[in-house]
Amino acid sequence: MDLHHPKPLGASARSLSAGSLRDRLSKLTPLNPVADALRVNVEFVPAKIPRKRRLQMLTVAIWSSILVISAFLFLYLCSYPALWPFLAVYHLWVVYVDKSPENGGRISRRFRSLRVWKYFAEYYPVSLVKECELPADRPYVFGYHPHGIIGMGAIATFATEACGFSQAFPGIVPHLLTLASNFTIPIYRDIILALGICSVSKKSCSNILKNGPGSGIIIVVGGAAESLSARPGTADLTLRKRLGFIKIAIQNGAALVPVFSFGENDIYQQMPNEPGTTVHKMQKKFQSIFGFTLPLFHGRGLLNYNLGLMPYRRRIVVVIGHPIPTVKCAQPKLEDVMEVQRRYIAELERIWHTYKDQFAKSRTRELRLIE
Incomplete structure (x- = not known):
């Protein structure tokens, strides 16, 4: 055998080798799997969509980015020297004068009733189920569960009239509560104040409830910690250690x-962030420093x-x-707080079991109290 001069391959052998090479290459991982996945999986919006659906989508898109829009708009206004005196006065007023976030806001019924909020609620859609009457003869503390990523249902229900809250519960003035840091953002703060949104500080809660019968605050109880557990098909609540909102209700005699x-x-x-992972640890560290956290999430786009x-x-x-009445007490005992919490959790679980087969058909597991 001549090792230095191998015989040339015939036509059939070359064809077989080429076919074998193609088979092997086809089994290799693509060089750009992300791009290939996007080409395969992205479902684009059709060209023809009813005008109403486009308005719904536009409204939600604007609200989803309203914080960023407000910040950039303020910076844009700062680029005009002629406006500096007015912007300086506005800044001083926000920092040193305006205490609305802790005193009930500047709620505007007309602003809450704009048609644009109907489009916002109809996008999902968001609807309200009223189980019983809530007489406006006492203050109320509403505990909202779950937090979700952002809490869009809470905004549509309690910060606007898109779901007809005032018609369902006449005489009750709702104030959805959020982090005080949201009121440091120019323009954005004035928008949410007009919706009746206020600070979630203890002082703010007490000031609103002291307005007497008919005053109401809505606290998204799980907060930032619960947002890290927000996934489709689940209802994992951070609740057992949350006693502050119950104490506030008792101290003010609110239901x-x-x-x-x-x-x-x-x-x-x-995105996956199970407890113990690096991502989860970083998110909890961020929360401990800034008071809120950043879930790594995604949804849909404007065109897909x-x-x-x-x-x-x-x-x-x-x-x-159903409301859970409390007996007003300036310094409630721990056992009294725990008893009210027990009744509160029982009522929350009753709601879940009553409606889960109707409104949570795609659930992957039952309601859980994880903290």
Whole structure:
């Protein structure tokens, strides 16, 4: 055998070798799997969509980015020297004068009733289920569950009249509460104040409830910690260690009203961040420093149905349960607080079991109290 001069391959052998090479290459991982996945999985919006649906999508898109829009608009105004005196006065007024976030806000019924909020609620859509009458002869503390990624159902139900809250519960003035840091953002703060949104500080809660009968505050009880557990098909609540809102209710003689939002966790997908992972540890560290956290989530986009930061169109049903009366006490004992919490949790679980087969058909597990 001549090792230095191998015989040339015939036509059939070359064909076989080429075919074998193609088979092997076809089994290799693509060089750009992300791009290939996007080409295969992204579902684009059709060209022809009813005008109403476009308005709904536009409204949600603007609200989803309103904080960033407000900040950039303020910076843009700062680029005009002629406006500096006015902006300086505005800044001083926000920092040193305006105490509205802790005193009930500057709620505007006309602003809350604008047609644009109807488009916002109809996008998902968000609807309200009223289980019983809430007489306006006492103050109320509404506990909203779950937090979800952003809490769009809470905004539609309690910060606007899109779901008809004032018609369902006449005489009750709702104030959705959020972090005080949101009121440091120019323009954005004035928008949410007009919606009746206020600071979630203890002082703010007490000031609003001291207005007497008919005053109401809505606290998204789980907060930032619960947002890290928000995933479609689940209802993992951070509740057992949350006693502050119960103490506030007792101190002001307010009735506690559990509220469960079916579908709140379904409007976004969250990246894996199981407890113990590096991502989860970083998120908890961020929360301990800044008071809030940043879930790694995604939804849909303006031009597609499955890639972007807009929420998915998935139904949200907000069920407002039966009130739990409290006896006013300036310094409630721990056992009294725990007893009210027990009744509160029992009512919340009743809501879940009553409506889960109707509004949570795609659930992957039952309601859980994880903390």
